[in-house]
Amino acid sequence: MTERTVDPPPRPARAPLPGPADPAASPIRYPLGPLELPVGPPRTPLHRAERCEGTGACARACPTDAISVDRSLGPTVVELDYGKCLFCGLCIDACPSGAMASVRFEEMAVRDRADLRLRHGPPSPPLAGSRLADEVRERVRRLYGDSLAIRAVDAGSCNGCEVEVAALLWPRYDLERLGIQLVASPRHADALIVTGPVTRNMRLALEKTYRAVPGPSFVVAVGACGISGGPFRDSPEVEGGVDRVLPVEVYVPGCPPSPVSLLYGLWLALGKVDQRLARGEIPADALRSPPR
Amino acid sequence: MTPPAEEGEEPPLEPAPAVALAGDFPSRPTPAEERRSLGALGLDPVWDPSEDLWRVDVPPEGWVAAAVGASDALQHPLSTLFGEAPREAPGTIRVHALFLGIRPSGGVHLRCALDPPRPTLPTLSTTLPYVAPFERELTEMFGVDVSGLADRRPLLLHEHHPNPPLRPGPASAPDGRRVEYSFRPVEGEGIYEVPVGPVHAGVIEPGHFRFQVVGEKILNLEARLGYTHKGTERLFEGKPSDLGSIWAESVSGDMSLAGAAAYAYAVERALDVAVPPGDEVVRGLLLETERIAFLLGDVAGIALDVGYAAGAARANRLREAAYQTLRAATGSRLGRGTIGVGGLRRPIRGNLDPDLATTYARWREAIGRLRDEWLGKSSVVDRLEGTGEISRWVAELMHFVGPVARASGLRIDLRHDRPYGAYVGTEVRVPRGLTGDVRARLVVKVEEIVESCRLAEEFLRRLPADRSPLEPRRPPSPGERRSGLGWVESPRGEFLVHVTIGPDARLERVHVRDPSFLNWPAIEFAVRGAILPDFPLCNKSLNLSYSGYDR
Numbered sequence: 006m007t008e009r010t011v012d013p014p015p016r017p018a019r020a021p022l023p024g025p026a027d028p029a030a031s032p033i034r035y036p037l038g039p040l041e042l043p044v045g046p047p048r049t050p051l052h053r054a055e056r057c058e059g060t061g062a063c064a065r066a067c068p069t070d071a072i073s074v075d076r077s078l079g080p081t082v083v084e085l086d087y088g089k090c091l092f093c094g095l096c097i098d099a100c101p102s103g104a105m106a107s108v109r110f111e112e113m114a115v116r117d118r119a120d121l122r123l124r125h126g127p128p129s130p131p132l133a134g135s136r137l138a139d140e141v142r143e144r145v146r147r148l149y150g151d152s153l154a155i156r157a158v159d160a161g162s163c164n165g166c167e168v169e170v171a172a173l174l175w176p177r178y179d180l181e182r183l184g185i186q187l188v189a190s191p192r193h194a195d196a197l198i199v200t201g202p203v204t205r206n207m208r209l210a211l212e213k214t215y216r217a218v219p220g221p222s223f224v225v226a227v228g229a230c231g232i233s234g235g236p237f238r239d240s241p242e243v244e245g246g247v248d249r250v251l252p253v254e255v256y257v258p259g260c261p262p263s264p265v266s267l268l269y270g271l272w273l274a275l276g277k278v279d280q281r282l283a284r285g286e287i288p289a290d291a292l293r294s295p296p297r
Numbered sequence: 298m299t300p301p302a303e304e305g306e307e308p309p310l311e312p313a314p315a316v317a318l319a320g321d322f323p324s325r326p327t328p329a330e331e332r333r334s335l336g337a338l339g340l341d342p343v344w345d346p347s348e349d350l351w352r353v354d355v356p357p358e359g360w361v362a363a364a365v366g367a368s369d370a371l372q373h374p375l376s377t378l379f380g381e382a383p384r385e386a387p388g389t390i391r392v393h394a395l396f397l398g399i400r401p402s403g404g405v406h407l408r409c410a411l412d413p414p415r416p417t418l419p420t421l422s423t424t425l426p427y428v429a430p431f432e433r434e435l436t437e438m439f440g441v442d443v444s445g446l447a448d449r450r451p452l453l454l455h456e457h458h459p460n461p462p463l464r465p466g467p468a469s470a471p472d473g474r475r476v477e478y479s480f481r482p483v484e485g486e487g488i489y490e491v492p493v494g495p496v497h498a499g500v501i502e503p504g505h506f507r508f509q510v511v512g513e514k515i516l517n518l519e520a521r522l523g524y525t526h527k528g529t530e531r532l533f534e535g536k537p538s539d540l541g542s543i544w545a546e547s548v549s550g551d552m553s554l555a556g557a558a559a560y561a562y563a564v565e566r567a568l569d570v571a572v573p574p575g576d577e578v579v580r581g582l583l584l585e586t587e588r589i590a591f592l593l594g595d596v597a598g599i600a601l602d603v604g605y606a607a608g609a610a611r612a613n614r615l616r617e618a619a620y621q622t623l624r625a626a627t628g629s630r631l632g633r634g635t636i637g638v639g640g641l642r643r644p645i646r647g648n649l650d651p652d653l654a655t656t657y658a659r660w661r662e663a664i665g666r667l668r669d670e671w672l673g674k675s676s677v678v679d680r681l682e683g684t685g686e687i688s689r690w691v692a693e694l695m696h697f698v699g700p701v702a703r704a705s706g707l708r709i710d711l712r713h714d715r716p717y718g719a720y721v722g723t724e725v726r727v728p729r730g731l732t733g734d735v736r737a738r739l740v741v742k743v744e745e746i747v748e749s750c751r752l753a754e755e756f757l758r759r760l761p762a763d764r765s766p767l768e769p770r771r772p773p774s775p776g777e778r779r780s781g782l783g784w785v786e787s788p789r790g791e792f793l794v795h796v797t798i799g800p801d802a803r804l805e806r807v808h809v810r811d812p813s814f815l816n817w818p819a820i821e822f823a824v825r826g827a828i829l830p831d832f833p834l835c836n837k838s839l840n841l842s843y844s845g846y847d848r
């Protein structure tokens with residue numbers, strides 16, 4: 006190709022990249038290396054049963070009914086569903102007894118929806134098990150462990166989750182270094198990553214996209230919307246979560262989940278890491294950064 | 298290529314202006330003059346301080362004359378049109394049309410009460426063509442019969458929709474009727490159709506595009522949206538007025554802060570809530586940071602679509618840094634849950650890095666260097682010049698807003714024209730293109746990033762030294778029915794929120810007008826006559842919000 010000069014400014018000296026001067030933008034090694042959480046006030050709500058007085062102020066403040074406080078059975082039962090949580094912090098501001106704190110914790114993805122539900126109170130009967138049988142899970146790991154092609158589907162999100170899914174391709178997160186590719190067609194994909202509450206207008210398209218994926222495939226539900234409908238869960242125009250329509254293998258909470266949360270969720274789907282959240286309890290080592 | 302702008306001088310963006318534009322900011326009538334010209338139309342306006350508009354009630358017969366007259370008298374087009382089922386008059390429908398003047402204050406708010414049994418309203422779309430989508434929405438949501446409206450297809454509700462969901466009165470059961478959607482036919486020898494979507498190839502929102510093509514040339518494009526319709530406006534209803542920002546920031550999630558701010562201003566105006574000046578400055582800082590991150594995404598997207606991966610990677614590094622700055626300040630990378638009614642939800646001044654100003658200065662330089670470097674690459678510029686042109690005439694006729702309008706030569710920006718919060722008394726330089734093509738949009742967006750960095754630096758200087766945390770404040774209860782209008786220049790342009798708050802301090806009706814509701818037709822104009830492979834580039838340069846349109 007011949008060079009044709011359209012705008013001939015004096016060619017500037019090669020601009021230095023916003024490299025070391027901008028540590029915020031430099032590549033991370035996670036999940037292959039340690040997790041370094043970026044600075045900023047913590048946003049994950051944490052319920053501390055020992056301080057709870059059962060006022061129910063948090064439940065009344067919550068915009069998505071993620072918290073319920075029940076005293077009708079005698080002892081207070083507090084349930085917090087991270088699958089509905091928007092990480093807005095209103096419950097923390099509302100709690101008069103300081104029982105709601107916030108922590109920095111991003112490795113929140115789970116395989117079993119029930120593991121997003123925290124329950125503080127007398128023991129309750131065990132909840133239903135996870136969705137994919139272990140043998141299928143093993144097959145997923147064998148087939149896709151080192152090379153996974155995923156197709157992102159927006160099932161009616163607000164575009165907040167799209168920002169973070171797209172960020173996985175930015176130099177800092179660079180999804181492809183992990184052997185994971187975002188592909189353009191479901192026919193090239195091994196798995197789907199679905200955002201949004203599944204609007205009635207997108208339901209058919211989502212189902213068709215799923216059917217176009219060659220099996221065995223799995224689905225990752227992203228964000229409060231993808232898990233439970235999020236802020237839109239009361240609307241008659243939405244189905245209220247991906248698992249109302251498709252079987253979901255991994256749930257990634259957040260509104261939107263950070264790129265690090267998404268990396269963890271994909272790594273969990275591939276069976277490369279252990280799930281950290283169990284029955285909604287944040288592991289003790291994550292609480293070492295003092296709650297604020 | 299023009300040299301970089303000197304400090305304090307309007308940045309010239311385009312080489313050799315094709316048209317010389319006289320009078321960048323046309324003189325607009327003052328509110329007093331507006332009142333007189335409205336009076337000359339036989340209208341009797343009442344000043345509404347919570348909206349900064351003249352409010353006029355008109356009967357359906359006088360609707361067209363009043364609306365067209367107001368639009369002419371104010372020299373400003375209709376900003377939004379929406380229906381309401383007023384609580385104080387059950388069973389009726391009231392239609393609102395807002396005309397925001399391009400001045401710090403003034404404009405008109407027309408209201409029209411419709412007859413309950415057969416609500417009919419004459420169309421405005423024959424005189425003001427861009428009003429048609431508003432009227433289609435009014436028809437499908439409220440069952441208003443807009444007489445004379447040529448396009449009666451549903452806008453947001455798809456085939457399975459029941460009866461108009463917002464029509465007052467007893468809810469009628471879905472009648473199971475399917476309204477088939479037909480695209481505008483374009484026929485002739487050699488013309489074929491290319492359907493695209495709703496699921497697209499990239500990580501973007503869903504929508505359907507129907508192209509009619511000859512060879513590679515696009516004769517016509519029709520976008521069909523509504524796929525992300527979530528009934529958001531209905532979700533506000535019945536919520537306490539300080540909680541509504543949760544939904545306002547989920548209208549267009551990539552502009553969460555702008556949505557939350559527009560909502561907050563609407564409620565604050567309705568309820569007369571004073572915001573501490575320090576909080577306003579922080580709001581301004583956050584809004585500019587959001588704009589920087591957002592526009593860097595557009596820059597990266599354009600780079601990617603012309604195959605300039607190095608430019609995209611560098612823009613995305615800066616973008617990541619901007620999101621991390623927001624996270625460091627607020628705890629959320631998109632700044633969610635931060636802007637509340639009455640100020641900030643939680644104190645964040647203590648989180649700000651004392652060196653933040655140098656960060657913005659560094660970004661300003663980095664983006665300037667990036668611009669110079671890639672506008673020096675002929676293979677890049679070649680793809681941008683003349684692609685996706687939107688003439689100034691079309692931009693004005695269709696009332697486009699934001700960077701799209703500015704790239705076509707219109708100098709409109711609410712931060713300058715109708716300043717709010719921290720922008721009152723702040724000089725905002727509004728860049729403007731001339732050619733209306735992808736290159737003009739790119740250059741305008743780059744200049745806006747530079748200007749946003751400068752504004753952020755200025756806001757940091759104005760931050761009160763006092764870093765004591767502020768008490769979160771709750772808005773007072775209204776005690777009577779109040780309404781208010783909030784406006785914010787979001788990264789995509791004019792973002793409007795209109796609220797009605799009942800005597801119990803709960804929201805009765807919230808209307809959100811995302812800038813993309815006005816701008817979506819731009820894509821249809823931009824690709825007409827272009828080749829099919831240029832569509833992604835045009836699309837990226839316009840960056841329209843699907844969720845903001847559909848809500």
Ligand code: SF4
Nearest residue numbers: 067090091093094096
């Ligand atoms: S942080 Fe989560 S649980 Fe708490 S109020 Fe917000 S949405 Fe509800």
Ligand code: SF4
Nearest residue numbers: 162163165228229230
């Ligand atoms: S989870 Fe939050 S960010 Fe994601 S789509 Fe839903 S509202 Fe938007």
